[in-house]
Amino acid sequence: MLPRDSLRRGLREVLARRLAAPLRRFRGSSRFSEAAGREHFWALKDVTFNVGEGDVVGIVGRNGAGKSTLLKVISRITDPTEGRVVLRARMASLLEVGTGFHPDLTGRENIFLNGAILGMRKAEIVSKFDEIVAFAELEKFLDTPVKHYSSGMYVRLGFAVAAHLNPEILVVDEVLSVGDMAFQKKCLGKMNEVSRVGRTVLFVSHNMAAVENLCRRGIVLDGGTLVFEGTSKDAVLDYLNLISGAHDSAGHIVDLSADSDRRFALGPLLKQLEFYTDGNRPLVESLLIGARLQVRVHFELPDLTADFNVGLGFNNAYGQRVFTADSQFEPNRPAGARVGPQVFICDIPSLTLTPGEYSLRVWLDIKNEEADLINDAVRIRVIESDYYGTGKAPWNGTFVLMHHWYAEQTVKTGGVRLK
Amino acid sequence: MPSSFEVTIRPRRGWQPIDIKEILVYRELLAFLVWRDIKIRYRQTLLGGLWAVLQPLIAMLIFTFIFNRLAGVKSDGPPYPLFAFAGLAPWTFFSTAVSQSSNSLVSNQQLVSKVYFPRVFIPLGAVGALLLDLGLTLGFLVLLIFHYRWPISPNLLWLPVFILAAVLAASGVGLTLSAFNVSFRDVKYAVPFLIQMGIFVTPVIYPIRYIPGHWKILMGLNPMAGVVLGFRYALLGSPSPWPVMGLSLIVSVVLFIFGLLIFRRMERRFADII
Numbered sequence: 167m168l169p170r171d172s173l174r175r176g177l178r179e180v181l182a183r184r185l186a187a188p189l190r191r192f193r194g195s196s197r198f199s200e201a202a203g204r205e206h207f208w209a210l211k212d213v214t215f216n217v218g219e220g221d222v223v224g225i226v227g228r229n230g231a232g233k234s235t236l237l238k239v240i241s242r243i244t245d246p247t248e249g250r251v252v253l254r255a256r257m258a259s260l261l262e263v264g265t266g267f268h269p270d271l272t273g274r275e276n277i278f279l280n281g282a283i284l285g286m287r288k289a290e291i292v293s294k295f296d297e298i299v300a301f302a303e304l305e306k307f308l309d310t311p312v313k314h315y316s317s318g319m320y321v322r323l324g325f326a327v328a329a330h331l332n333p334e335i336l337v338v339d340e341v342l343s344v345g346d347m348a349f350q351k352k353c354l355g356k357m358n359e360v361s362r363v364g365r366t367v368l369f370v371s372h373n374m375a376a377v378e379n380l381c382r383r384g385i386v387l388d389g390g391t392l393v394f395e396g397t398s399k400d401a402v403l404d405y406l407n408l409i410s411g412a413h414d415s416a417g418h419i420v421d422l423s424a425d426s427d428r429r430f431a432l433g434p435l436l437k438q439l440e441f442y443t444d445g446n447r448p449l450v451e452s453l454l455i456g457a458r459l460q461v462r463v464h465f466e467l468p469d470l471t472a473d474f475n476v477g478l479g480f481n482n483a484y485g486q487r488v489f490t491a492d493s494q495f496e497p498n499r500p501a502g503a504r505v506g507p508q509v510f511i512c513d514i515p516s517l518t519l520t521p522g523e524y525s526l527r528v529w530l531d532i533k534n535e536e537a538d539l540i541n542d543a544v545r546i547r548v549i550e551s552d553y554y555g556t557g558k559a560p561w562n563g564t565f566v567l568m569h570h571w572y573a574e575q576t577v578k579t580g581g582v583r584l585k
Numbered sequence: 586m587p588s589s590f591e592v593t594i595r596p597r598r599g600w601q602p603i604d605i606k607e608i609l610v611y612r613e614l615l616a617f618l619v620w621r622d623i624k625i626r627y628r629q630t631l632l633g634g635l636w637a638v639l640q641p642l643i644a645m646l647i648f649t650f651i652f653n654r655l656a657g658v659k660s661d662g663p664p665y666p667l668f669a670f671a672g673l674a675p676w677t678f679f680s681t682a683v684s685q686s687s688n689s690l691v692s693n694q695q696l697v698s699k700v701y702f703p704r705v706f707i708p709l710g711a712v713g714a715l716l717l718d719l720g721l722t723l724g725f726l727v728l729l730i731f732h733y734r735w736p737i738s739p740n741l742l743w744l745p746v747f748i749l750a751a752v753l754a755a756s757g758v759g760l761t762l763s764a765f766n767v768s769f770r771d772v773k774y775a776v777p778f779l780i781q782m783g784i785f786v787t788p789v790i791y792p793i794r795y796i797p798g799h800w801k802i803l804m805g806l807n808p809m810a811g812v813v814l815g816f817r818y819a820l821l822g823s824p825s826p827w828p829v830m831g832l833s834l835i836v837s838v839v840l841f842i843f844g845l846l847i848f849r850r851m852e853r854r855f856a857d858i859i
Contacts, residue, residue, distance in 0.1 A: 238856065242594055242701040245853040251594040262699045268621060270628045275621075282617040283700055 209235040210246075213392045215385060217368065219255070219334075222361040224381035224398045225370045226405040231387040233370045237261060237339050240368065255334035255366065258285045262339070264324030269313035273304055273323055276312055280327045294330045301356070302326035322349055329356045335366045354380070354557050374402045374454070375550040379557030403444075406452050406549070418448035420544045422464075422528070430538040435530050437507075438464035439544060454551035455521065455559060455566050459514040465530050465538070470505040473534070478512055479527040480519065480546075488519060488564050518566040519548045521559070601849040604703070611702050618710030622685075623717055637718035638725045641673035648673075652790050661792035663821045664733050671820050672789035672813045674726055675751045678719040679809050680780040682752075686711040686759025687776050690855065691766050698856045705848055708763040712756050719748070726820065738822030747815030750837040754808035757840030764851040767859050787813055793826060805832025808840055 210232040217223050227233050238244045240251055241259035266283040267276045277298055281291040291298075299305055302322045312320060338357070354376055361367050361380055371377050377384060377398055384401020386394035386408065394404040420439045428434065440462040441449040453459060463476050477492035491512050493499055524546050529539040550559040553566050560566055608615075627633040645666055652658040653665040660668030686708035690697055693707050730737065766772035784790070787809045796804060804810040811833020817823035818830070 239594065242592075243698065244856045246594065246596050248596060253590075253592045253594070255590055259700065262695070265699045266693075266696050268625055270625045271621065275624065279617055279621050282614045283696065283702065285702070288613055288617075 208247075208390050210239070210387075210390045213249075213387070213390075215392060215395055217366060217383075219366055220364040221383055222367040222369065222381045224377035224384045224401060225368060225387065226372075226374070226377055226384060226401060227387035228409060232390040233387055234261070234339060235390075236387065237337055237368065237370060241337055253335065256285075257335035257337060258331045258333035259337035260284070260328045260331070260339065261337075263321050263328065267312055267320070267324065270311055272311055273302075273308045273315070276323065277327055280324065281330075284328060284331055285333065286331065290332070298326045298330050301329060301352075318349070325349070325353050329353065329360075333365075335368070336360065337368045339370045340372060358557060373550070374405070375552045375559040376557050378402050378552040379555065402454070402551070403447075406454065407447070407450070409452065418442070418450050422540055422543060425540050425543060427542055428538065428540040429536065431535060432468060432532065432537040435466045435468065435538040436463070436528055436540055436543075437466060439526075439528065440464070441544075441546075452547045452549050453517060455548055456516045456518050456551060456553040459517045459546075461512045461514075463510045463512065463528065464507065465510070466507050467505050467532070469532075470503045471532060472501065472503040474504075474530065474532045474537075476510045476512075477529050477531070479529075481525045481527060482519075482564070483523055485525075488524070517548065518553070518568075520563055520566055521548050521550050521561060523547050597853050599850065600846060601852075603845050603849060608703055608705070611706065614702055615706045615710060615713070618706055619713040622710055622714030626714060626718075634718075634721055637721040641670060641677045641722055642725070644673050644677070645670045648790055658791050658795075661794060661817070661823045663735050663817075663823065667729055667733050667735060667821065668792070668817065668823075669790065670726055670729055671817045671823075672787075674719065674722040675747070675812045675816050676784060676787060676789050676809065677722065678715055679751055679755050679812070680783070681718065682712045682715045682755035683758050683762065684776050684780060685715065686755070687762035687766055687772055689759070690763045690859065691770070691773075694859050697767075697859050704852050704855060705760065705845065708759045708848075709756055712752060712759055715755075716752070719751075730820070735821060738819070740819045740822055742819075743815065744819040746834070747812050747819060750808065750815065750834050751812045753841040754812065754837040757808075757837070757842075757844035760841075760844030760848040764848045764855075767851070767855050783807075783809070786810075789813055792823075793829065801826060801829055802832065805829040806836060808833050808837040811837070 213232070213236065225233050225236065235244070237259065238261070239246050240253075241257070241261065243259075243261075264276075264280060266280055268279065271279065277295065278288070278291055281298075282288065286294075299308060302319075302325075304319060304323055304326075307315065307319065312323065315323070357367070357369075357380055367380070369377065369381055381398035384394070384396060384398035384404075385392060386401050386404050388408055393408070394401055396404075418441045420441075422436045422438055423434055425434075428436075442458075442460040442462070443449040443453060444458045446460075449459070461478060463478075465476065467474060475492055475494040477490065477494075479487055479491075480489040482488050491514065493510060493512075525542045526544045526546060527539070527541050528543045530537045550561075553559060554568075627636065630636065632639065648669045649666045653660075653669075659665070662668075663671075689708045689711040690704070696702075696707060697704065762772050762776060786804075786807055788796070788804065793801060793804065793810075793814060805828065811830040814823075814825040814830050814833075818825040
């Protein structure tokens with residue numbers, strides 16, 4: 167919505183240009199248009215959506231998709247060039263942690279200043295002051311100027327103030343990407359709390375697990391336009407397809423015939439791999455934790471035989487095998503002798519590997535001999551999702567396994583299920 | 586919170602009315618910004634608030650020596666040092682306020698590009714914070730008056746009017762320059778120069794009677810001329826021509842309203858170009 171040509175050049179620059187090319191303006195074209203190369207750039211165009219009361223909407227998209235501009239327009243920071251936004255409740259926006267913090271002021275003073283800047287009344291800040299300090303865990307440094315704070319302390323203080331805002335609509339930009347992991351989790355927890363009390367929240371993030379967990383609805387922006395609107399889960403999937411370029415259709419098919427990193431005894435028998443995920447949608451590159459992975463292996467059997475098996479091996483970034491899927495483990499595998507082109511489908515209902523990149527090895531054994539094997543045939547990236555439904559995704563270990571925690575049953579309180 | 590609340594954000598073009606309702610809603614924030622500017626103004630300085638008095642005091646000593654002793658400039662009644670200080674008090678306020686407020690948007694970029702509130706608060710807060718300095722200077726002026734045993738004049742009742750005029754004039758100029766400073770950083774270089782020159786077209790060093798009769802009224806177009814004359818009129822009982830003071834007062838009000846309007850007009854592009 168913001169034409170970039172709005173950048174007015176300083177008088178000095180105009181003078182310099184005029185001096186450098188005194189004849190230019192006699193050559194017809196208007197003096198500014200030529201120099202500025204007047205290209206209108208629309209950061210946002212034709213974006214229309216409604217957010218109902220109590221909706222928690224995640225906004226995802228690549229860098230430069232227009233997410234931040236959208237939030238700035240909604241927050242009244244920049245004016246739209248066209249169109250309108252109607253707000254029907256009090257709104258506060260958090261586009262940055264610690265907006266207006268002054269390095270020379272103490273933590274205590276900055277809490278008041280920042281609170282007021284974010285739209286809190288003085289009385290409100292006073293009443294929540296102790297809570298804010300406790301949340302930030304900075305009791306000891308309250309009277310230290312924030313310029314002596316570490317960056318982590320600074321972020322904690324900033325978020326603590328913001329977390330105690332009490333507007334009906336809360337607009338949050340990617341602010342959780344700063345700060346340490348433990349505090350990020352605490353913030354997500356607080357945001358979760360906020361969204362459960364029926365507040366309307368607009369949330370921009372690159373953390374897909376957070377978007378999936380916190381938000382009920384999702385919007386995907388790309389190139390300044392709205393390309394998807396639906397549940398947050400579907401929005402995340404749409405976004406993943408977008409970043410992996412799934413819209414150019416053939417990306418999920420990997421041709422193996424030209425692969426040179428292979429050992430074969432009977433010739434290049436492995437021909438092609440095809441990847442699909444939930445809902446039979448083609449998969450390119452990125453897969454959410456716990457999503458379905460379906461691999462269709464195209465291969466050829468040179469002679470009529472029933473004694474063969476196809477396999478897939480998942481190696482992690484350190485080259486360790488984390489999982490092997492081989493057709494010989496399948497109790498109901500198709501019986502009978504076969505010959506010629508074949509397609510075997512390996513269906514993994516829920517691939518619960520921790521986020522990371524996995525290299526896929528694929529092989530065909532005939533009569534217990536290695537007939538063809540391709541090392542590093544393709545790489546699959548597993549990325550964070552809200553597998554446990556808590557917005558918290560594991561990032562170490564090898565597997566993400568479903569499990570539960572309970573407190574021991576006692577006579578007095580009965581069982582409590584922890585989640 | 587009222588459920589009847591509704592705000593429509595749409596493109597704004599041209600002149601905008603001043604949203605007084607919104608300013609009232611956010612008034613606490615203006616107080617906070619003033620408080621912030623006061624807090625940080627003399628932080629980590631040795632002399633702190635003394636600076637508010639030192640600047641006009643040193644200027645007074647130099648002016649007295651050069652203009653009064655060497656060049657023979659006379660006051661309009663009171664001893665020259667008192668005369669000079671009574672003019673320097675509002676002039677120092679004005680010049681500091683203009684230079685601080687004209688830079689205020691640029692030095693608070695974060696507030697402009699990351700959060701919304703009435704932007705006029707940024708330059709206005711900078712001017713407001715300097716009222717404390719003015720208060721300290723006036724306190725020192727009272728000491729000087731006692732020192733020279735100069736009588737307190739009943740005109741003192743007029744002082745608030747001229748303080749208000751000084752605030753309006755400084756705000757008007759500050760609002761305008763801060764808005765232009767967003768697109769044209771030339772303002773940063775122009776302001777110190779203009780302030781330096783300004784003292785010569787304001788009767789700070791010399792009394793108004795040095796100006797030939799029919800030119801006097803032109804002085805009134807300079808809002809600070811009326812303020813300086815008014816301060817002397819109210820504090821020292823100096824004879825000051827009302828037509829000049831009256832015209833200056835009107836110019837101050839007009840300048841303030843003009844500043845607000847031009848600021849509102851340019852405001853919508855601040856976040857994009859700052």
